[in-house]
Amino acid sequence: MFKTYKNQLGSIHIFNTGFFGCLAFLLNPGLLWAFIYGFIGLMILRSFKGVEKLQYLTGFLTPIFLSFSVLYYLQKDIGVLVSDFLDRFGFIDLTTDVSIEQYIFLAVLLLLFLTVFFSYNKYTIRKSIQAQKKIDLFYWLSFIALLTTAFTDGFSYSGLLLLCVVVSTLFAMNITWIKNKIYTEMIHLLLLAVIIYTFYV
Structure with a gap:
């Protein structure tokens, strides 16, 4: 993300910001906020134009599209996997299993x-x-x-x-x-x- 500062050719870095933010989200659903962080960060570092917002959104959606494509190709039950994925959302609980x-x-x-x-x-x-x-x-x-x-x-x-x-x-x-x-x-x-x-x- 830092490489986009005053970089007129920062399209690849904008795409990568969304791409790796989505990878973090897929590994840990709690990191869905990475999407907002990337968006805010790019607005701070540069004049975040409409085309660049589309590049960022494309980068973020690409891992999701690839993941569903692989699951479909392997004939996995996508509904069950999505349900398990969403079950990992919740709220912090400091009353159980905290030493x-x-x-x-x-x-x-x-x-x-x-x-x-x-x-x-x-x-x-x-x-x-x-x-x-x-x-x-x-x-x-x-x-x-x-x-x-x-x-x-x-x-x-x-x-x-x-x-x-x-x-x-x-x-x-x-x-x-x-x-x-x-x-x-x-x-x-x-x-x-x-x-x-x-x-x-």
Whole structure:
């Protein structure tokens, strides 16, 4: 998507944005919001014209068309597969099968996200227009990640992994602002300890 910025020959990248967004959706129905993210992202990066919107929509629909074509060729019961696919939509449920380690992970991630969220002005001040647009895309991605997490049946890490991408990228800028290097190393060690505890304990 970033390659479409001020690119007069960005048709292939617009198509690919829709294409890979749909692939993510087919692998995880909760990522249906990727369609909206791609649409908003392209509107932020360029003057998203009518023809380009059609290119994006074509890219998004292509994997769906290919998937149904393969299923039809293999004589699979498409109705049953679609029903199973739609059953994966739902709402997040933190009351079942959520361990204390997962709650710790969510608490740390929430703390880091709030830090990143309230640091927006510091990220964008004295930055080029292109840099500001890309930072805006990260914030939109965090919004899409929260929607994906909220509308996935049960509890899924797929949306949270997207949020981790945003938090890890932007929070690194917060760390670079710390002049005392000892504090930065302590933060790195603390985050590493939390990660190890979450995944191995």
